[in-house]
Amino acid sequence: MALRDVPAQPRARTLLQNAIRSRKVAHAYLFAGPSGSGRRAMAQAFAQTLFCERQEADACGECLQCRKVMHGNHPDLHVISPDGSSVKIEQIRELQRELSYRTAGAGRKVYIIEGSETMTVQAANSLLKFLEEPPSPVVAILIAPSAQSMLPTILSRTQLVPFVPGDPQELERALVEEGKPPLLARTAVHLASGLEASRALAEENWFAEIRNVVIQLGKEMPSRFPAVLLTAQQQVFKTDLSEHIDTLLQMLALWYRDMIYVMTGREKRMVFSDQADWIAKNAWSRSMDSWVRAMELALTAARRIKANVQPQLALEQFLVNSREG
Numbered sequence: 001m002a003l004r005d006v007p008a009q010p011r012a013r014t015l016l017q018n019a020i021r022s023r024k025v026a027h028a029y030l031f032a033g034p035s036g037s038g039r040r041a042m043a044q045a046f047a048q049t050l051f052c053e054r055q056e057a058d059a060c061g062e063c064l065q066c067r068k069v070m071h072g073n074h075p076d077l078h079v080i081s082p083d084g085s086s087v088k089i090e091q092i093r094e095l096q097r098e099l100s101y102r103t104a105g106a107g108r109k110v111y112i113i114e115g116s117e118t119m120t121v122q123a124a125n126s127l128l129k130f131l132e133e134p135p136s137p138v139v140a141i142l143i144a145p146s147a148q149s150m151l152p153t154i155l156s157r158t159q160l161v162p163f164v165p166g167d168p169q170e171l172e173r174a175l176v177e178e179g180k181p182p183l184l185a186r187t188a189v190h191l192a193s194g195l196e197a198s199r200a201l202a203e204e205n206w207f208a209e210i211r212n213v214v215i216q217l218g219k220e221m222p223s224r225f226p227a228v229l230l231t232a233q234q235q236v237f238k239t240d241l242s243e244h245i246d247t248l249l250q251m252l253a254l255w256y257r258d259m260i261y262v263m264t265g266r267e268k269r270m271v272f273s274d275q276a277d278w279i280a281k282n283a284w285s286r287s288m289d290s291w292v293r294a295m296e297l298a299l300t301a302a303r304r305i306k307a308n309v310q311p312q313l314a315l316e317q318f319l320v321n322s323r324e325g
Contacts (some may be wrong), residue, residue: 001059003042005247006058007166007195008043011044011162014209020049021057027139028131028158029046029158029168030160032147033162034197036195038194047069047077047112050139051066051074051107053066075110076108076110077109078099078111078112079114080095080111082118087116088120091123099135107137108137110139110140112142112143115147116143116144117150128154132157168190172185185202186273187202187251191247206240206243207247213231213241216231217231218272219278222285245311245312246305246306250292250299250302253302256294258280258283259291297318300318
C-alpha cells in the first residue's frame with residue numbers, strides 16, 4: 001500500500017510526503033488518532049515509501065523493496081504489538097538487538113510499535129534511551145490513540161502526526177468500491193472511526209441483522225410500544241445480538257437523526273436512505289426537540305453500557321424513557 005492509497009487522512013499524508021521530498025525525515029514519529037482511522041496502514045505505507053527503490057514521495061508498489069514490505073517479509077521493517085495487555089521491556093530489548101545488526105541493504109531500518117500507550121514503565125524508559133541515541137539510520141513509528149496517552153518524555157522526542165476519524169462520504173465511497181453493500185457501508189462509516197474500523201464493522205454478519213432490528217424498532221416505537229418490547233425480547237435479548245446492544249443504541253441514534261434531517265431539508269445526508277419514504281411520512285409526528293432527546297437518550301444508554309451497566313437493562317430503560325419523547 002502506498003501513501004496515496006490510505007483514504008481520509010490528507011493532512012497526515014502531506015506531512016509525511018513533505019518530509020520525504022525535503023529529505024528531512026525525523027528519527028521518530030507518533031501516529032496519534034482513534035482506532036481504525038488508518039494509522040497502521042499509513043505506517044506501513046510510510047515504511048514502504050522509505051524503502052522504495054525509486055526514492056520518490058510515494059511508494060511505487062512494484063520494486064523489490066516495495067514487494068517485500070507488502071508481503072510482510074522485509075528484513076529491515078520490524079513491527080511490535082502488545083504482548084497480552086502491554087508492550088513489555090523484553091520486546092523493546094529484542095527490538096534493540098535486532099536494530100543493532102547491519103541493514104540488509106544500504107538504507108535505513110524502520111520499526112513500528114502498535115499500542116505504544118500500553119508500554120510498561122520499564123519498556124517506555126528503555127525506549128526513551130533508544131530514542132535519545134538512535135542507531136543511524138533508524139525511523140521509529142509509534143501508534144497510539146492520542147498524544148496525551150504517551151509519556152511527555154517520549155512525546156517530546158517524536159514528531160506528532162495527527163489522525164482524524166475521516167470524512168464519512170469518502171470512507172463510504174472506498175467501502176463501496178471494495179464491494180461492500182452500500183447501505184451497510186453508509187451505516188458503518190457513521191459508527192466507526194475510519195476505514196479499517198468501518199470495514200471490520202460492515203463485514204460482521206450480525207451488523208446487517210442489527211440494522212434490520214433498528215428499522216423495526218424505529219417504526220414500532222411511535223405507536224406500538226408493546227410490540228417494541230416483544231421485538232427487543234425475541235430479536236435481541238434471546239439472540240446473539242444481545243452482545244451488540246451498544247451498537248444497536250448508537251444506530252438508533254442515527255435513525256432519530258434521520259428524522260431531524262428530513263425536518264431540516266437535509267435528506268441527502270440520511271443513513272437509512274432505504275427507509276426515506278417512511279421517515280418522511282413520520283418525521284413530523286414529533287417535535288424536533290423530541291427527536292433530539294431520543295438521540296441523546298440512545299447515546300446515553302450506549303455510554304452506560306461502556307460504564308458496565310447491564311446491556312439489557314440499559315436498552316429496556318431507554319425504550320421506556322424515550323416512549324413519550
